[in-house]
Amino acid sequence: MPERPVAPGGQAPRIALSWLIVGVPLIYGVVQAIRSSLPLFTG
Amino acid sequence: MAVLSFLDRERTVAPPGYSRWLIPPAALAIHLCIGQAYATSVYKTVLVEHFDTSLTAIGVIFSIAIVVLGLSAAVMGTWVDRVGPRKAMFTAACCWCSGFLVGALGIATGQLWLVYLGYGALGGIGLGIGYISPVSTLIKWFPDRPGLATGMAIMGFGGGALVASPLSRDLLSLYAPDGADGAAVAKLFLTLGIVYFAVMMLGVFTVRVPAPGWIPEGFDPSQVAAKPMVTTAQVSANNAIRTPQFWLLWTVLFCNVTAGIGILEQASPMIQDFFREDGDSTVTAAAAAGFVGLLSVFNMAGRFVWSSTSDYIGRKPVYVVYLGVGVGLYTLLALVGGTSTALFVLLAAVIISFYGGGFATVPAYLRDLFGTFQVGAIHGRLLTAWSTAGVAGPLIVNSILDARGTPGELVAADYRPALFTMVGVLAIGFVANLLVRPVAARHHEKPAGQPTPKEPAAEETEPQQVAPD
Incomplete structure (x- = not known):
């Protein structure tokens, strides 16, 4: 049975949540790596 | 099993909109979960003490995982294309996370072989299937920007x-709190196994394949057909490995990874x-x-930035940059890298961004040359180049450095032979990339209506076209 079309605006919260779930850890990792690299520039 | 029927390809076709x-x-x-494979150094020394063994014996855990990654990606690639991304990603999650659980059991009971079996073999299968399964799906969703698509995934x-x-x-x-021991690493493995399974399920339940014939709004497929190095024909995985293009790209990936690993493996003692x-x-x-x-930040960023750039300048030219400019940067690193810390860091960071970019751009390059028909399976087979480089790269660099002394006690001049060897490796890759030409028409799948290929298509109703050679 073919699925019903998805309403264009109805997916925005789901898209935002999905990106948030993967984006937050990624940003955490980048921030931690940059913080750890500070001694390289500050001596 | 009926309860798992939600994993079937036909249940994952996206509805309109x-x-x-x-x-x-x-x-x-x-990819964020399986990328943990490159963070094993955090608990390496704890495991050495816990098992009362050598660093090499613990390093074997990672080596098994990377070798099994390449083998499973190569062997399971056709299956991944056949069953679709949801079942493949679910299988990857089960293997990767049960690998952690078996590994935890091995650590808790003091059985190193269980860690080899769990994290190494079982986890390695999860790595291989997990690495390739979302990539071909993304390529199909982003026919207008395949480099951006693969860059986003492999950046993870x-x-x-x-x-x-x-x-x-x-x-x-x-x-x-008083210092990590084996029991703490076992608990860490348990935690990671459970957390990663939950995160990977987000991918499993969200992923969809585009409906047959779907194209993004505003995309004109005829623009793709007009590019000389991009085919609209389809090549099966079995045919692809019979083409010189596959082996030239294998060489390109092998050389790029070998050279990058040369720096990554020794990064910490090298700068000192x-x-x-x-x-x-x-x-x-x-x-x-x-x-x-x-x-690591540049490695990740390079995957996204350079792969996205390849959508504009083309796949072959971007590898000319990775390998050609890489030759220049390695030479500069060897000759003048020791004059300034800032220069050393800058050169190494750009080199590593090319290393990451090479990984992320290769699926889009494969799609350009072989079409989307079995690009996941072809990508899987190409990843044996990564496994081979993962063994060859450190072996080459370590054997050269061993002859000069102990890393951590050397000076800049001791690294020159290793760096110039990597210049040679990159030069081979550069020539291999220049030799890449469009795939000959005899390797293309027959147009619809003529005898169909033996292996099921990734998209069974995908139109199969034959482009001029």
């Missing part, structure tokens, strides 16, 4: 280590050795560790 921007986070959910693999390293350190401190005066380095151990972290 389904946003393709839900697919990159699904892919990232998988680089980012996985960035997330796992501090997370593992924090969890080890929580489980063993480059700035050693009268036996003492001007770069502290903390600064050297920071350098490794910075390289």
